[in-house]
Amino acid sequence: MSSSRGQFSSKTGFILAASGSAVGLGNIWGFPTNAAENGGGAFVLIYFVLAFFLAYPALMAELIIGRHTKSNMVSALQQISTGKKAKRIGKYTGLYGVIIATLILSFYSIIAGWMLAFLLEPLLTITGFPEISAWLTAFGNTRNIIFSAVFMLLTTAVVSAGVEEGIEKWSCRLMPSMLLLMACLIAYVMFQEGAIAGLKVYLLPDFRQIGDPQLIASAMGQAFFSLSLGVGTMLIYGSYLRPDENLPTMGAIVTLVDSSIAFLAGLLVLPALFVAQENGVTIYNAAGNLIAGPDLIFQTLPALFHDMGTIGIPVGLVFFSLMTIAALTSSISMLEVPVSYTIENHGASRSLATWLIGVIIFSSSTLIALNFDALFTVVVTLTTEYSQPLLGLMLCIFATWVWHRDMILTEIRSGHPQVEQSLFWKIWPGYVRYCCPALIILMFIQNVVG
Ligand code: TRP
Numbered sequence: 001m002s003s004s005r006g007q008f009s010s011k012t013g014f015i016l017a018a019s020g021s022a023v024g025l026g027n028i029w030g031f032p033t034n035a036a037e038n039g040g041g042a043f044v045l046i047y048f049v050l051a052f053f054l055a056y057p058a059l060m061a062e063l064i065i066g067r068h069t070k071s072n073m074v075s076a077l078q079q080i081s082t083g084k085k086a087k088r089i090g091k092y093t094g095l096y097g098v099i100i101a102t103l104i105l106s107f108y109s110i111i112a113g114w115m116l117a118f119l120l121e122p123l124l125t126i127t128g129f130p131e132i133s134a135w136l137t138a139f140g141n142t143r144n145i146i147f148s149a150v151f152m153l154l155t156t157a158v159v160s161a162g163v164e165e166g167i168e169k170w171s172c173r174l175m176p177s178m179l180l181l182m183a184c185l186i187a188y189v190m191f192q193e194g195a196i197a198g199l200k201v202y203l204l205p206d207f208r209q210i211g212d213p214q215l216i217a218s219a220m221g222q223a224f225f226s227l228s229l230g231v232g233t234m235l236i237y238g239s240y241l242r243p244d245e246n247l248p249t250m251g252a253i254v255t256l257v258d259s260s261i262a263f264l265a266g267l268l269v270l271p272a273l274f275v276a277q278e279n280g281v282t283i284y285n286a287a288g289n290l291i292a293g294p295d296l297i298f299q300t301l302p303a304l305f306h307d308m309g310t311i312g313i314p315v316g317l318v319f320f321s322l323m324t325i326a327a328l329t330s331s332i333s334m335l336e337v338p339v340s341y342t343i344e345n346h347g348a349s350r351s352l353a354t355w356l357i358g359v360i361i362f363s364s365s366t367l368i369a370l371n372f373d374a375l376f377t378v379v380v381t382l383t384t385e386y387s388q389p390l391l392g393l394m395l396c397i398f399a400t401w402v403w404h405r406d407m408i409l410t411e412i413r414s415g416h417p418q419v420e421q422s423l424f425w426k427i428w429p430g431y432v433r434y435c436c437p438a439l440i441i442l443m444f445i446q447n448v449v450g
Contacts (some may be wrong), residue, residue, distance in 0.1 A: 005070060005344075006163025008240050008442040013168040015253055018237050020171040020329030023178070023256035025111060026226040028326055031262035032202075032269035033292035034222050036122055038215040041205030046219045048259060054254045054439055057432045058392045061399035063251050066238025068411040072341040076239070079404040090402075093394045094232065096241075100387045101231040101337035102357070107379050108334065109155070111148030112327035114298065119320035122305075122313045137302065144369040149362055152325075155331040156358035159339055160351045163240050167332055173327045181322040182261070186268045188315065190394045194278030198271035201290070216282065217385075217447040218442075225384050226258055228389035233333045236340050246416040248424045261417040269296070276304035276403075335361070356369030385447065393440045400433035 008014040035043045069076035074097075077090030117136040124133040129355035135143060158166045189195055209215055227233055241250070273290065277283045281303040285291050291300050305316035335357065368375045399408070408429065412419045419425050 004142060006167075006240050007242060008168050008237075009164050011245060011250075013164075013172060014237070014245065015257070016175045017168050017171040017329075018234065018250070018254045019257040021228045021233055021237065021333030022184070022226060022254055023175075023261045024226075024326050024330030025108070025115075026183050026222065026330075027262040028182075028260065028265040028269070028323060030222055030225065031158055032266045033296055034218050035070060035096075035202060035266055035271060036273070036290040037292045037295075038218055039206040039209030039268075040201045041203050041213075042207060042209040043219060044214055044263070045187045045205055045216060046210065047222060047262075050216075050219050050223045051227070051259045053284070054220065054436060055227045055229060056251060057428060057436055058224075058229050058321055058396055059227050059394050060248065060254060060428060061432055062229065062232070062234040062250045063238035063241070063247050064411055065395070065399055066232075066235035067241050067243070067245050067247065067401070068407065068435070070239050072239070072337070072344055073235050074345060076232075076235060076340055080398060080407070082402075084400050090398065093391065093398070095230040096387070097230065097391050098338050098341050100360055100383050100391065101334050103364070103379055103383050104231065105331060105334040105361050106157075106368055107376060107383075108327070108331055109148040109151045109361065109365050110144055110330060110369055110376075112151045112324065113144060113149075113322040115320050116151055117143060118134065118302065119317065121262065121302075122316050126313060141370060141372075144372070145366050147201055148365045148369065151327070151331070152358055152362045152365070154328060156334050156354050158328070158332045159335045160354035162350060163336075167336065170332065171329050174329050176374050178322055178325045179261075180320050181266060181325070182268065184265065185318055185322065189268055189272050192271075192275040192278070194274040194276075195271035196274075197277075198274035199267070200275070202266050202270040208380065213446050219441060220389065220443045221385050221447075224388045224392055226262060227255065228333060230388040230395065231299060231334075232337050235395075236336055238335065239340075243414045247412050248416065248419070248422070248428075255287055256345075269301075272301060276300055276307075279304055279307040281307065284418070284443070285286070338449075340436060386444075389440050389444050389447075393437055393444075396432050396436045396440070400429060405429055 008017060013192045031047070035047075063077050065080060069079045071079065072094070074091055074094030077094045078087045081087045081090045121133045121136045124130075124136065151252060158170045160166065161169070164401070227381070238247075241247075273283050273296065281300055283291055283300060301319065302316065303311035305319070308315060335354070338357045339350070342348045342357060343350055368379060409420065409425070412425070
């Protein structure tokens with residue numbers, strides 16, 4: 001079977017695809033708004049610590065298991081287990097991951113659909129269709145469902161083309177375009193009146209908030225979501241990686257790219273918020289906190305683009321293109337999780353599996369969209385705040401308690417012959433065995449109790 005599996009054709013292909021998975025709405029929207037809500041620089045600091053000391057080791061567990069087993073999470077966890085009971089737990093953990101990935105994509109495609117709608121809005125305004133453009137930016141069931149369908153169609157089309165021809169090719173096209181758009185926007189926003197005030201809020205840490213349990217819980221959730229951990233996304237991408245690639249380095253590059261882009265997004269969004277204030281847009285809510293969450297992206301920033309006059313049209317267009325592209329390279333990685341499972345464990349062809357699962361996810365998105373108030377936040381919380389850390393914990397346990405240390409060493413050695421002498425090997429196995437689970441459990445309990 002492994003010979004017919006897809007594979008990334010190059011190092012760059014893998015780095016762009018895995019970074020494309022990691023960099024998404026979580027970076028450009030989640031990270032800056034989380035920072036705005038949790039003491040600016042204090043959150044940024046804690047986030048970076050957690051990204052490198054908790055998320056990176058967990059990411060490595062996924063990449064190593066994936067590349068060794070060359071399969072999806074369900075089979076992978078069974079393969080590295082000895083004994084019936086461990087295999088059974090592995091199977092159900094894998095299935096739980098597949099379900100969570102499917103649910104995450106169900107809500108992600110709704111938000112990504114909004115980005116698409118806001119991207120089209122300025123185009124329809126200038127071409128003389130004000131009614132349609134008003135419909136595009138107003139919250140409504142029809143709009144939400146139509147645009148999540150369009151977004152799912154794009155995602156499904158890319159994934160159905162396969163690992164090299166779809167995922168890798170499109171990640172290589174979209175990631176550089178995204179970076180370019182982002183650089184242009186940052187350069188533009190920085191020179192506007194008010195930008196410096198935003199920079200101060202973003203970068204100066206309010207040290208009183210640094211030990212705040214809410215801040216730490218948000219930063220952990222953000223780190224797991226941003227690196228696409230727990231559900232087997234990175235595991236399956238790792239399984240498409242060639243045996244001669246150096247895993248610890250690859251993982252470090254992806255973590256670095258992901259954190260850097262989150263950081264850059266903060267340099268864009270927070271200054272833009274204060275530029276909006278300079279333009280007369282309200283940026284604080286009634287309670288005196290900075291407007292964050294959906295209102296920031298779908299009200300405050302559009303109000304800014306509107307107030308900018310003619311230049312606001314291309315600026316808004318570029319901003320929402322950036323969002324859409326970032327969302328697409330992430331959504332394809334989520335869809336690959338159930339798709340690879342269906343292909344490998346149920347013998348379906350790639351195109352059948354992709355379109356079938358695309359339809360299932362779209363149906364589940366529709367259900368969420370139609371019961372938005374009752375379901376949306378519940379699904380987001382259940383999947384990202386509870387399930388992702390729990391699954392991350394399971395993966396750390398499988399990698400270091402269930403699997404054999406020698407096998408891990410052999411696997412890393414194939415692309416990194418001197419690994420045994422490296423700092424990585426001196427620290428990682430023990431760290432993922434004891435520290436990561438302890439940290440996750442501690443923060444998890446605090447989150448649940450708090
Ligand atoms: N990391 C992406 C973001 O920041 C989202 C994402 C892609 C994801 N694949 C995932 C989140 C798997 C959780 C699980 O937007």
